[in-house]
Amino acid sequence: MSLIKKIHNQLVAKEFTCTELVKEKLALLKENKYNSVNTVLEDLALEAAAKVDAKIANGEEIGLLEGIPFGIKDVYMVQGTYTSASSDLLKKYKSAYTATAIQKLLDAGAIPMAKENCDSFGHGSSSENTVFGSVKNAINQELVAGGSSGGSAVNVAADYTVFSIGGDTGGSIRQPAGYNKIYGLKPTYGRVSRYGLMAYASSTDTVGPLAKSIEDVAIVMNVMSGKDAKDQTTIASEEIKAEVIASKPEGIKIGYFKNFIENDAIDSKVKADFLATIEKIKSAGYEVQELDFFNADTLVSTYYTLAMAETASNLSRLDGTNYGNRIEDKNLKETYMVTRSENFTEETKRRIVGGNQVLSQGFSDAIYLKGQELRKEIEAAFEADFNKVDIILSPVTPGPVPKIGEVLSNPHAMYLSDAYTVGFSLGQLPTLTCPFGTETGIQVTGAKNKEQTILQFANFLNQVQ
Amino acid sequence: MSKIMPVDILSSIKGAKSSEAVDKLFDVIKNAEINSNSSNQNAKNAVSIDDLRADVVENSSEITKQIIRENFPKEKDGYLVVSKVIEG
Numbered sequence: 001m002s003l004i005k006k007i008h009n010q011l012v013a014k015e016f017t018c019t020e021l022v023k024e025k026l027a028l029l030k031e032n033k034y035n036s037v038n039t040v041l042e043d044l045a046l047e048a049a050a051k052v053d054a055k056i057a058n059g060e061e062i063g064l065l066e067g068i069p070f071g072i073k074d075v076y077m078v079q080g081t082y083t084s085a086s087s088d089l090l091k092k093y094k095s096a097y098t099a100t101a102i103q104k105l106l107d108a109g110a111i112p113m114a115k116e117n118c119d120s121f122g123h124g125s126s127s128e129n130t131v132f133g134s135v136k137n138a139i140n141q142e143l144v145a146g147g148s149s150g151g152s153a154v155n156v157a158a159d160y161t162v163f164s165i166g167g168d169t170g171g172s173i174r175q176p177a178g179y180n181k182i183y184g185l186k187p188t189y190g191r192v193s194r195y196g197l198m199a200y201a202s203s204t205d206t207v208g209p210l211a212k213s214i215e216d217v218a219i220v221m222n223v224m225s226g227k228d229a230k231d232q233t234t235i236a237s238e239e240i241k242a243e244v245i246a247s248k249p250e251g252i253k254i255g256y257f258k259n260f261i262e263n264d265a266i267d268s269k270v271k272a273d274f275l276a277t278i279e280k281i282k283s284a285g286y287e288v289q290e291l292d293f294f295n296a297d298t299l300v301s302t303y304y305t306l307a308m309a310e311t312a313s314n315l316s317r318l319d320g321t322n323y324g325n326r327i328e329d330k331n332l333k334e335t336y337m338v339t340r341s342e343n344f345t346e347e348t349k350r351r352i353v354g355g356n357q358v359l360s361q362g363f364s365d366a367i368y369l370k371g372q373e374l375r376k377e378i379e380a381a382f383e384a385d386f387n388k389v390d391i392i393l394s395p396v397t398p399g400p401v402p403k404i405g406e407v408l409s410n411p412h413a414m415y416l417s418d419a420y421t422v423g424f425s426l427g428q429l430p431t432l433t434c435p436f437g438t439e440t441g442i443q444v445t446g447a448k449n450k451e452q453t454i455l456q457f458a459n460f461l462n463q464v465q
Numbered sequence: 466m467s468k469i470m471p472v473d474i475l476s477s478i479k480g481a482k483s484s485e486a487v488d489k490l491f492d493v494i495k496n497a498e499i500n501s502n503s504s505n506q507n508a509k510n511a512v513s514i515d516d517l518r519a520d521v522v523e524n525s526s527e528i529t530k531q532i533i534r535e536n537f538p539k540e541k542d543g544y545l546v547v548s549k550v551i552e553g
Contacts, residue, residue: 080532096525096532232512301493308487312476319477321545326538333477341479349478354487356475367494377500411486 002215003162004068011056011067018052018067022111025069028160029114034141035133036151036160038074039082039115045069048111064219066109071155071164073148074115075122076102077196085198086130087120089324089343099196100231101165101207101224108223113161117151120345121315122169122200124148125414126407127176129347134404138180143401146176149210153180156210163211163220169200170303171396171421173208177433178396178441183458184210185217188448189428190235192221193228199314201307204425214459217432218245221451240452249456254286255389257293260398260420265296267399273438274395280464281393291385291392294378296419302378303422304415305358305371312355315348350411375426382427386447391457394420396433396441434458436465 011018022045029040052067072078075085077095084090098106106112119129127135127150135145138157145154149166153176156164166173168186177184185208192207199205209220218240228234256278261271282288320326320339327342329335344352358368385392397417407414424431424445431445432454444461446454473481525533539546 079528094532094535096529096536229518232516232518297493298497301490301497304487304490305494316477320538323536336477337473337479340477341481344478349476349481350484350487352476352478353472353481353483354490356472357483357487358491360472360475361469363491367491370497370499371494373499374494374497411484412489415486415490 002213002219003211004064004216004219007068007162008062008064008066011052011062014056018049018056018111019046021067022046022049022069022113025113025160028158029155032160034136034138034145034154034158036117036135036145036154036158037114038084038086038117038132038151041078041081041112041114044081045111045113048106048109052109052111063109065105065223067111068109068162069111069113070105071114071116071152071161072102072112073118073152073164073166075118075167075198076165077198078102078112078115081115083115083198084131085121086118086132087343087345087348088131089318089320089339091131091325093324095196097196100193100228102196104223105165105220114155116149116155116164119148119150119172120348121198121311122148122167122172123311123345123347123351124407125171125175125417126402127151128404128408129345131345136404137401140401142403144179144404144407146179146401148172148176149184150176152210153177153182153184156180156182156212163209163216165220166208166210167197167200168206168208168425169204170307170425171418173210174396174421174431174433174443175418175440177210178435179401181435181441182210182212183214183217183435184208184433185221185451186424186431187221187225187451188235188237188430190233191237191430191449191451192224193226193231193234195228195230201310202314203310204303204307204428214245214455214462215242218242218455235449237449238452240455244452245455245459247456249453249460252286252390252453252457253289253388254281254391254393255289255291255385256393258290259293259295260394263296265398265416265419266395270395270398270400270438270440274442277437277442277461278393281461284460284464289389291389293381293385294423296398296416298374299378299423299426300415300419302371302374303418303426304354305367306375306426308351308355309358309368310355312352312359315352347408347411378423378426379428382429382447390446390450390453392445394443394445395438396420396443400439430454432458434461436462
């Protein structure tokens with residue numbers, strides 16, 4: 001059931017005012033026992049709510065998203081608000097403009113409630129790499145929220161926001177969605193403009209929604225999608241139709257990667273639950289094929305090599321002179337050094353250094369350029385797979401949700417926890433996390449621009465659970 | 466041209482060193498087998514010349530200018546203050 005439609009109907013029926021709704025959510029966000037928020041946008045939200053109430057009072061029709069409270073990961077520019085990327089460097093940085101995706105939601109009348117806590121610059125898989133305090137899981141507060149869009153996932157799961165906008169580079173929407181048992185969509189690369197999203201790894205960065213229903217994911221995607229002159233990697237896309245999503249998918253073939261499931265790294269319960277879901281799909285009459293794919297180590301290493309190279313390049317502009325908190329020293333060069341040393345977190349510095357290593361003389365041929373070649377092979381393998389099947393299913397993570405404190409102490413284990421998400425990022429494919437199938441959810445992936453097909457199949461899967 | 470620059474200078478981070486966790490990732494790439502038959506994805510990802518936007522100067526709104534000024538750590542007579550210009 002669409003929460004957006006339910007609230008829309010309640011607003012139209014005058015069961016409560018938009019201001020009352022927004023005040024209730026603001027109180028929850030401020031109380032906030034999960035560390036899921038960096039800045040509450042109280043004035044902005046109340047001002048927008050008053051406009052919606054005025055329209056309703058005047059008997060004017062309101063749009064579906066008008067008056068719907070939503071959250072924004074703190075890596076998106078919203079004019080006049082702090083956009084910290086959960087870092088010390090940008091803690092007091094104010095956005096001078098608004099990201100295209102967010103502007104489209106504001107134009108549709110959705111109400112911005114908060115800038116949400118996340119891993120600093122998107123660097124992490126647990127939302128513990130943040131200067132605002134670790135985000136706690138919405139279901140069990142001893143566990144991590146998942147990263148990097150952890151605050152966004154928790155706010156939706158805890159009903160602080162109706163939907164939130166996260167950012168997914170290597171799994172940053174899909175993994176926290178799975179950890180907090182909600183839906184999270186990483187769209188096809190380029191479907192939503194990245195203009196105004198703080199760049200982490202430009203070739204895999206995507207903008208996507210986290211929500212409690214498939215229908216809500218589709219509603220938000222339809223508003224945000226489209227070509228944007230300010231982001232030349234954007235592509236034209238077709239509307240996702242609610243009636244298609246609600247119908248049973250016919251004549252499609254399902255596949256899964258055998259080597260994701262048949263290896264020592266996967267948790268036994270995750271494996272058993274995933275295979276049980278496969279059996280349900282077979283029982284419903286669908287053909288399921290086992291597929292061969294790259295091993296997890298190669299996927300993780302290829303992704304991180306390229307992502308680190310891109311983040312080293314993207315974050316080189318953050319030196320305290322152009323942006324952020326500057327720490328003065330004896331000359332400009334030392335000022336850059338001290339500013340970056342003191343203001344970046346350890347994980348962010350680890351990734352910047354790794355990126356500069358692979359881009360430097362003596363390393364670029366053996367690692368960076370080889371990583372680019374491997375990526376081409378991964379993309380070619382996906383193309384071949386989607387000639388055989390329409391949907392690829394996979395667990396979101398190999399293991400269960402970690403406890404707070406376990407992840408940051410072992411960066412290599414953290415990188416490996418992304419084994420099942422990063423491949424689809426390298427392929428720039430649309431992938432949806434569904435909150436069932438395994439403890440951390442199940443991913444439904446399609447070929448590029450097949451968002452409607454994956455949402456339709458996810459809806460069917462939800463019904464057979 | 467053969468001078469290799471250390472990562473702390475490349476990264477502008479004091480005392481920066483490579484990490485064991487990241488080196489493990491790179492080792493996997495070094496040892497990976499490459500199949501030379503993969504297709505040319507770079508051409509597919511290129512932006513069409515028809516999609517390039519016009520290179521024009523656009524004036525920012527007053528609110529944008531005001532916020533940008535707020536973000537500057539130091540300002541003097543309308544100019545950003547830089548600590549010291551590097552010599553040589």
